Amino acid sequence: MAEALVSVLLEQLASITRHQIEEEVRLVVGVDQEVENLKGHLQAVQGVLQDAEERQVKEANVKNWLCNLKDVSYQINDILDEWNTAILKNHMEKQEKEGENNDLVLAKRNKVRFSIPSFLRNILICFGQIGDRIIMRHDIAKRIKEINERLTSIAILRNDYNFQSTVRGTEQVERSKTTSFVDVSTIIGRDEEKNKILSMLKSESGHQLVIPIVGMGGLGKTAFAQSVYHDQNVTTHFHQRIWVCVSDPFEEIKIAQAIIEKVLKQSDPRKDSDKFQTLLECISDNIVGIKFLLVLDDVWNPTDPKWGPLKAALQKGDANSRILVTTRKDMVAIMMGATKDHMINLNKLSDRHCLDLFHRIAFFDKDKDESKLFDEGIKNKIAKKVDGLPLAAKTLASLMRYKKTRKEWVAVLESKMWELEEVEQQVFKSLLLSYYDLTPAVRQCLLFCAVFPKDYKFDRNELIECWMSQEYLSMKGDKEKERMIGQQYFDNLVMRSFFQDFVKGGVNDDIIGCKMHDIVHDFVQFLTKNECFIMEVVESGKEKNMVVDNKVRHLNIMSTYNDSFPISIYNCKGLRILVISTSKLPSLPSDSFSKLKSIRTLKLNGNSITEVPESIGGLVHLRYLDLSENEELKELPDSVGNLFNLETLRLIWCLGLGELPVSLRKLVNLKHLYILGCRDLKVPKEIGRLRNLQILDYLKIGGEDDEGIFKLGDLGNLEQLHGSLYIANLKSAKDGSEAKNAELVNKKNLLHLTLQFGNFFGDPERAEDEEILNGFQVHTNLESLSIGNYQSTTLCPSWMMSCHNLRRLVFAYVPFCGVLAPLGKLPSLEYLKIHRMESVKKVGVEFLGITGETPQTLINSFPKLKTLKFEMMDEWEEWEGVEEEDSKITIMPSLLYLEIDNCPWLKALPNFLWKIPLQELSIEGRDCSILGQWFETRCGTEWVKKASQVQNIKINGKFVKKDGVGMLEED
Structure with a gap:
């Protein structure tokens, strides 16, 4: 970790040396030599750090030397960051000087008043700012000199340890295709144990509720339990399956809430209670008659007062329900009610x-x-x-x-x-x-994960942005490529098996989330035990693992006492990461951040915060701020605009947030602004000045009367937008020219776009929607497009057929359009969903991109489509086929899954479907009776025979038998 930190410091020094002359904010005379000495000492220790890092595991004196080096390095990092911030602030003041002089104009409009003249006030302010800068520079210069003395002694001491010098070449980040990620889902060598546990689970004796899987760490208990959980014999046997990660401590309320989330039949106000007894009553009432499988993964220390009542509530379910428990301890299994005969002991x-x-x-x-x-x-x-x-x-x-x-x-x-x-x-x-x-930078990224608890679900993008905030990704000095480097580092850790339980998503089916194995988590905490703390507060109010060491850099507060802020964290003067995971922290002390000035990463999501103190503006090093899911938060303080280094601001699902402060215009380094779910949030027009903004996930367009609010055309200023963008309330756009001014065609890195025109139900027909939609132009790199609440009669903008890389397309709530566009011409489309196009009565060959004339050339319609869904098409009656003998037409040669949901008047399926490699056909909804009856007729039976390649044909939860008689069989 020290090796990567030293590399960052050398890059910082090089960067500041380049920019300080340009901005005319040089330090006081004589400090240049101190800076050169800093560089020399850092370069001297850099070559021996690989050897020192490896030897520290068994040599305490080397570990102590490294700790001192890291401590000094962190202090240097803070000083240099403050210096760099001063350069940035100086640049900002120059840019805003014209705006500050507007007082002269205002003074002429006002009556005579007894005050200091504007021009004199500006002169005094200017001299005050110069004086402040001189004082600040002297302070930084003094601190550099003091820290250099410490670094000098550390550099000299390295000679006492006979370190081997290691010269690293240029770091090459390993990058492989997604297909090379090895995710071994097949469990090897456990056939006997699996057969035994399947027999126990399917037994109808009703005598044994708890079945434990017991074994030491690293034996694959969780992976084995997952293989059982997803086995077809299990999925068809139980009505409901529930998976809960438990770990240490055994939090009965969280476990109960997780169970309720799965078994809840309908809305029940008790589900949100924080009272254990209320939750137990909710479970009892909702689980009656349900044959369920509950997996409690990684159980450590349940007590009878916590487990007993929960077990009693669960016994209200069907008598043949089962609870599968994974644990390292026999005593846990016995305490939870298992017998020796019903334990699965995993051996090596x-x-x-x-x-x-x-x-x-x-x-x-x-x-x-x-x-x-x-x-x-x-x-x-x-x-x-x-x-x-x-x-x-x-x-x-x-x-x-x-x-x-x-x-x-x-x-x-x-x-x-x-x-x-x-x-x-x-x-x-x-x-x-x-x-x-691993390379030093990737090691740092791995160790960062120690601040999160076991079973934490890592989101890839969040993790990468946290790494950015700690400057782990700027090793090559190229800030523009940080996200790409972060994705490479993440992939590297995946390929090295440091992550598991992958969640895939997006158009490319990339890994977007994961977990860390318990033992890997133990491992990273072993390596960071002097720097990383996960703190809990017991009921008596005494802080468990009370933080008193100012060497702690990463801190996660998992719980508090009496909803109060734990004051012992103020001892952590050098804290760089603060995560508050408890959901019971409704208010923050006004001075909570004034003593924690070194913080780079601050995660306060889901904490019931109602107010953010003004003191947050003093966190000059802050680069990542997450306030998501604080539903009662009404506003942000203006002081947020003082966070000149802020790169990521997350406000997802802050439902009460009404507007963003105009001061955000000063956040020139802001790259990521997440506001999805902030449905009533007004975004100021000044956001358009943030030319470095790469991610703006959601934008509700303001109307003509909303003065000072971000308009659709203001998107044209944000040239660097990446990733996904959801544009809501498009009906407020003036006309198609405003859509054109958004200049989406120039945003080549914007890959996923959602265009939402109005409310979900009841909007009248609007011809203007067509003009606005046609006004957009998108870059051909676009991969995913959703269009919703579109109230015009025509849905086929000319630019859509130019989206040659479009892989995912969704139309939802389009009530007045009766004809589908020729989507079969889209060459890369893999997923198509059409939802509530209620005026469509016939899906004709034009949908396939085929005209009524005999084709003169070969036609390949929907060449890459894999998934096709039609949902709630209330007027749809006919799906037109094609002539069987027409050999020039190929239709949907890649389609694997077809779903028809609540389409009450559809009479039959087209003939071309039984000629394609369809694997699964699902017809759902009680209103699909006409199509269901068609399957029982001679035509439907013939269709089933011809579509012999279809493995599953399911109608309302029942499978069609493959004997050709069209009978239905229970799932």
């Missing part, structure tokens, strides 16, 4: 199974010749190192994937890391090897 894997798992990962996507490395000698050494632990095998294999020669493999297997007595857990040794094989 055999060498053969471990080697099989290793081989799948290490040689995934590799040539066969490379597997020659895997000879008997190597196999024996690997088996010994992983010691029957699947996690160790997976981690070691992920490391070996990037070793190309036998020599490199042998070096890993003979590393001294395997001999470390200081590392108690065997898995830690393989993790250490993988950890030190």
Whole structure:
């Protein structure tokens, strides 16, 4: 970690040296030499840090030397950041000087008054600002001199440790295709245990409620439980399946709320209660008669007063319900009511199974010749190192994937890391090897994750923006490429098996979320135990793990006492990351931030905050501020505009937020503004001045009468927009010229666009919607488009057919349009959903991009479409087919899934569907009876026979039998 930090400092020094002359804010005379000394000392220690980082695990004196170096480095980082902020502030003052002189104009309009003349007041203000800057520069110069003295002694001390100098080449971030991410979902070597547990789950005896899976850390208990949870025998046997991550401590209220979220039949006000007894009553009432499977994953310390009442409430369900528990402790299983006969004890894997798992990962996507490395000698050494632990095998294999020669493999297997007595857990040794094989910057990114609790669901984009805020991604000095570098680092950690339980999404099916294995979490906390704290407050008010050490840099407050702010955190003068995870923190002290000036990352989301204190403006280093899901928050203080370094502001689902302060115009470094869910938020026109803004996820357009509010045409100023944009209330746009002025055609990095015209129901027909829609032009890079609440009769803008990279398209709530556009011509479309186009009576061949004439050339309609959904098409009666003998037409050659939901008058399916590779057909909704009856007729039966490739045809939750008689079978 020190190695990456020193690299950042050297980059900071280089950057400031370049810019201070341009901005004329040089420090006082004589400090230039101090700055050069700083550079020299940092460069001197940089070469030995790789060796020091590896030796600190077993050499306490080296660890102490590194801690002192990091402490000094953090202080240098703060000083240089303040210096850089002064340069930025000076630049801002120059830009706004004209606006500040408007007092002269106003003075002429007013009557004579007894006050200091405007011109004199401006002179005094100017001299005051100059004086403030001189004082600040002297302060920074003095601190640089003092810190340099400490760094000098640390640099000299390095000679006492005989460090080996390591010269790193240019860091090459590993980047592979998504397909090379190895996510081994098949559980190896557990067939006997799985058959046993499936038998217990399906038993109708009704005697055994709790079935524990017990085993030491790293044996794959969670992965095994997941394989059972998703097994088809289980999904069809239980009415309801519920998965709850428990961990330490056993929080009965959160567990109860998670269960309610799954079993709730209808709205119940008790679900939001924070009273355990009320939640138990809610569970009891909603679970009656339901045969459920509940998985409580990673249970550590349940007590009888907490578990007993919860278990009693759960017993109100069907007698053949089951509770699956994963735990490391036999005593936990017994206390929860399991018997020895009904425990699944996971033991270590055999060498053969471990080697099989290793081989799948290490040689995934590799040539066969490379597997020659895997000879008997190597196999024996690997088996010994992983010691029957699947996690160790997976981690070691992920490391070996990037070793190309036998020599490199042998070096890993003979590393001294395997001999470390200081590392108690065997898995830690393989993790250490993988950890030190990462570049220093990627190591920092991994260690950042220690501030979050076990089972935390990481969002990829949030994580990357947090890394940005800590300057982990600016190693190459290119601020424009930080997000790309962050995605590469994230992918690297995925490929090295530091993350798991992937969530995929988006057009490209990328990994957008993940979790961290419990043991990997233990590992990163082991490496950061002197810098990272997760603090809880017990009921007596005494702070568990009370923070008193000013060396703590990363802090997560998981709970508080009596809804109060824990004052002991003020001891953390150098705190850089503060996460408050408790939901009971309704107010912040007015001076809460005045003593924590080093914070870069501040996460206060979901805390019931009603007011943000003005003191937040003093956090000059702050780069990331998350206030999301504080529904009672009404406004932000003007002092937020003083956060010159702020890069990310998250306000997602702050429902009470009425407007953003105009002072946000000063946030020249702001890159990411998230306001999705802030339905009534007024965005000031001044946001258009933020030329570095890359992400604006949501924008509700103001009307002509909304003076000073952001209009559609103001989007034209935001040239750097990336990612996704949701534009709401488009009916307020003046005309098509305003849509054109948004200049979406110039935003080549804007990939996902939602155009929402009005309210969901009841809007009258509006011809203006067509003009506004046609006024837009989008870049051909657009991948995803949704159009909703569109009230015109024609939905086919000319620019849509030019979207050659469009992969996902949704039309929703388009009540007056009766004809579908020729969407079959879109060459890249993979997903199409048409929802509530209530005037459509016939889907004709024009939808496929086919005219009524005999085609002269080959036509490939919807060439890449995989998923097609029609929902709530109230007037739809006919879906037109094509002539069977027309060999020049190919229709939907890639379609795998077709869903027809609540389309009451549709009479039949077109003939071309049984010729395509359709795998699943779903017809849902009680109003689909006409189509359901068609399946039972001779025509429907013939269709089923011809569509032999369709694996599942499901009508209202029942499968059509494949014997050709059209009978329905229960799911």
